[in-house]
Structures are given as C-alpha cells and as structure tokens.
Amino acid sequence: MEKGAGRGMNAERFGLGVVIGKFLPPHRGHRHLIETALSRCERVVVIVCGKPVDPIPPELRTSWLREMIPAAEVMLIDDRYDENDSRIWARNTIGWLGRAPDAVFTSEDYGDRYAAHMGCAHVLVDQARITIPCSGTAVRTDPLAMWDFIDPPVRGWFAKRVAIVGAESTGTTTLAMDLAEALGTPWVAEYGREYSEAKQARGEGIWSTGEFHHIAREQNRREDIAARECNRVLVCDTDSFATVLWHRRYVGRDDDALKLIAKERRADLYLLTGDEIPFVQDGLRDGEHIRHEMHAWFESALRDQSVPWHLLRGDRGRRLGESLEIIRSLWPGVA
Incomplete structure (x- = not known):
C-alpha cells in the first residue's frame, strides 16, 4: 500500500x-x-x-x-x-x-x-x-478561529449574522456602515428602501402583500451572497424578520406566508436602534407619526423570538461601542 x-x-x-x-x-x-x-x-x-x-x-x-x-x-x-x-x-x-x-x-x-x-x-x-x-x-x-481553512460556501453557513433593525429614522444604516467598517466586513443594505425609491419614482403609492414577499426573498438572497465573502461577521441593515413589521405598517395586518419567508433566515444577533433621536426627513420617509409605535412593535416582536437582541440608545459613537462590545463578548474570535 x-x-x-x-x-x-x-x-x-x-x-x-x-x-x-x-x-x-x-x-x-x-x-x-x-x-x-x-x-x-x-x-x-x-x-x-x-x-x-x-x-x-x-x-x-x-x-x-x-x-x-x-x-x-x-x-x-x-x-x-x-x-x-x-x-x-x-x-x-x-x-x-x-x-x-x-x-x-x-x-x-x-x-x-x-x-x-x-x-x-x-x-x-x-x-x-x-x-x-x-x-x-x-x-x-470554532469556525471563526478556523476561518482561513474554509471556502466561501462554507463560510456562508458559519458566518455570524448581525441584523440591525428599527423604526424609520432611528440610525440603522449609519450603525450598519460604522459596524461593518470597524469589523472589516461587508454589510447588506436594506433592499426595501431601494425598492421604495423605485416605487416612488413610478408614482405608485399603494402597497401589496406580494411586494413584501418579493422584498423579503430578495433581502434573504442578497444576505446569503454577502455571507460567503464576509469576515466572520455579516452586518445586515434590516432583514426579512423586519419586513414582517413593515408589511403590518403599510398593509395593516400580518401575513403568515411572509412570516414563513422570514423564518428561512434568522440572525444570530439583533441590534435594535432606539427612537430617542430626532426624526430626519430624507425625501422618502413618511412615518414620523408612527415611529414610536413601530419601535414598540419591534421590541415586542424581538421579545417573542429566541435570538439574542439588545436595544441601543445614545449617540453614534456610543451605539457603535456597545455593539462591538456585545459582538466580541458573544464571539471572542471576532477581531
């Protein structure tokens, strides 16, 4: 032999x-x-x-x-x-x-x-x-410690996914960018905003349940692609779990099929951005009147699920610092 x-x-x-x-x-x-x-x-x-x-x-x-x-x-x-x-x-x-x-x-x-x-x-x-x-x-x-020995498709399975969620104009995108930069990893933008901008440009105002199904699936797809190339942690500016609440906001009810799509992807950590900061109008937002109520929806929904989550308040630097501390306490292998 x-x-x-x-x-x-x-x-x-x-x-x-x-x-x-x-x-x-x-x-x-x-x-x-x-x-x-x-x-x-x-x-x-x-x-x-x-x-x-x-x-x-x-x-x-x-x-x-x-x-x-x-x-x-x-x-x-x-x-x-x-x-x-x-x-x-x-x-x-x-x-x-x-x-x-x-x-x-x-x-x-x-x-x-x-x-x-x-x-x-x-x-x-x-x-x-x-x-x-x-x-x-x-x-x-310890997949994070062995990261250099696994290929992109396997990395996508083991990557830790941090989803930043919150009501309108609560700083989710700012935190996603800051956190990704600090961790040296990519972040996934909110596809729902991209879709909304195109919808607004077409002059369409009424939302349908089917549109939210599409948004949730596309958010999942983009997240999975990015996870393959991330540096141990993938930062997500919202996810399909949050899409369920945005459907409630615009359609007026929950949708079981949408919840099933959301369950196809679950984060390893949710960071909820606080609603104590001033509302900023960027030309697309229309929910100042419901922002605090939506924040309460997020808190309730996060309490009812099993993934760890934390509420972040304070200025930009404080939110980033707390986020990094939480992530590194959960996964010491993260740089």
Whole structure:
C-alpha cells in the first residue's frame, strides 16, 4: 500500500480514484486531499456519506464540494453502515462505482483496510495534518478561529449574522456602515428602501402583500451572497424578520406566508436602534407619526423570538461601542 502524497512527476498514476468521507464540513484539508487525487488520477469520484440527523444537511455539503472542486465527480450516499466495517464499505463502494477503484486517497488509518478489501492502492495524504492543520471537528467547534481553512460556501453557513433593525429614522444604516467598517466586513443594505425609491419614482403609492414577499426573498438572497465573502461577521441593515413589521405598517395586518419567508433566515444577533433621536426627513420617509409605535412593535416582536437582541440608545459613537462590545463578548474570535 502506498503511503506518500506523491504529487511529483514520478508518482504513480491511476485511472479511477476515490475519496470518501463525511466532509462535515468540507475544508481546505479536504480540498488538498481531493486535489492530490485529481493530480494523479484520470477520474476522481468523491463519495459524501450523510445522514438526515447530521448538523449540516448532506445535500448541502455535496453541493458545496461540487462548487469548490468542479473537476471531481461528487456523489451522496446514505451513511447507514458501521463505520468500522471496512469490508462493507468496500463492497458498497464497488457497487456505487460499478467497479473497484484503482486507488483510494485518505488521510486516515482505515484507508489500508478499505483499499485492501477492494484490491486497490491506498494513497495516504497528510495524515498528521501538517500541510493543512485543520479538521472537521475543529471547524465545527470554532469556525471563526478556523476561518482561513474554509471556502466561501462554507463560510456562508458559519458566518455570524448581525441584523440591525428599527423604526424609520432611528440610525440603522449609519450603525450598519460604522459596524461593518470597524469589523472589516461587508454589510447588506436594506433592499426595501431601494425598492421604495423605485416605487416612488413610478408614482405608485399603494402597497401589496406580494411586494413584501418579493422584498423579503430578495433581502434573504442578497444576505446569503454577502455571507460567503464576509469576515466572520455579516452586518445586515434590516432583514426579512423586519419586513414582517413593515408589511403590518403599510398593509395593516400580518401575513403568515411572509412570516414563513422570514423564518428561512434568522440572525444570530439583533441590534435594535432606539427612537430617542430626532426624526430626519430624507425625501422618502413618511412615518414620523408612527415611529414610536413601530419601535414598540419591534421590541415586542424581538421579545417573542429566541435570538439574542439588545436595544441601543445614545449617540453614534456610543451605539457603535456597545455593539462591538456585545459582538466580541458573544464571539471572542471576532477581531
């Protein structure tokens, strides 16, 4: 059985190579393993072992790997077998592939037994985790500390999302910009405002429930895109949770379907901006008369959900300082 990584010109080459694992989650060590296999094989199949009870859905891990390493073929199987029974895994692998592979690439001791049962070579890659000092357990335990070892799609899953919400003209956008700058991370603007500006330019005044569905979905979509590129924390100037209350403001009632859209994305922390500062008219705002009532709506809604939240009052500097203190107390790995 071969033991070295063997990526040099003289390393033995193979036809069909296999990499198998849970990839819970995929990280740079997995990338190194798969890319080593790709460098030495004509074809590489990555087998993702998943169960419905996994903390990260197996279908999602499969899609991440396909995006991260498009040159490999990635297949998902139901991990319902004894993980210590290499004979069963070998037999099933041959069934999944339609033939025995020419080589198995692993970073684990089980690779020798697994390959022997299939009559193929075993290439052991970076077992001591020297080249890439990372593991799935380490990422799950402290993803912020392992940030440099995970790719954008995985970062999007683990990013801590801070949503700044509040009634009209309470400083949400100012705080979002200040906080993002202080953390060296992007922020997601309020899509509802962008939509409102276009609506006003068209001379449309009446709002429909369908418009809020669109706003909430688009806010979620933009948030997910930005989370992939953030620096551990993503700052959001409002989110779809807040859209539920803006629907109440303009349509006059709550909407269950909109609430379901909002539940598709939940923040890790809500910061509620206080309504004690003066109202500033910017040409678009029309809610000075209802601002304090809306603030009470936000307080009530935040009390009724499970995500941590904090009310921020005071001037710009005080709000930023309190926000940073809260974030760093929750996630010490944040710079």
